[in-house]
Amino acid sequence: MSIQPVQAFEPPYVMSVFTSVRTEDSSGYAETLARMEEIVRANPGFLGYESARTPGGLGITVAYFRDHESMATWRQDLEHQAAHYPGPRAG
Template sequence: MQLHPDDSIAVIFCAQRTGSGEQDYQTAAAAMGALAAQQPGYLGEDHARSADGFGITVSYWRDDASAKAWRDHPEHARIREQGRDKWYSAYSLHVARVERAYDWQK
């Protein structure tokens, strides 16, 4: 976990994987993570996946304009379409403002 500034934007992506094309998915996910990290306003991400393929990725952005620019990035849009065609049976996306953030580590 990372500390994200107050008043940032969280994009919460919840998805059920199909289980097909695992290697292609892993390659695309790594490429998208690296590309997102290069975008202006990117603050980081958290993610988790269960054994049945349900996953949640939360990306954090300085402001809504930065989050929207990532949504509209051409390469991200191309990979998103592949995800709809191949890798996901369903997903939902939620955008929220982070008003407070706390971290703790032992």
């Protein structure tokens, strides 16, 4: 199996880089991931993403967007925010 990066995009574009850590209890993860992909792909400014994960569960994802506005739309999506913080937030 050959691993290839996403095809280069024509500039300008912006990137969002984020990390995650998978826990032993990954119940619901696949469903949440599928829903997040559905939402982000509906964003007209979304270009694609690359993701890698270590055997220990640390993940790094780079998401590409046409502009800051489309990236902000993704960042501000309420379902996306809930997926980041599935439990009660301190504060």
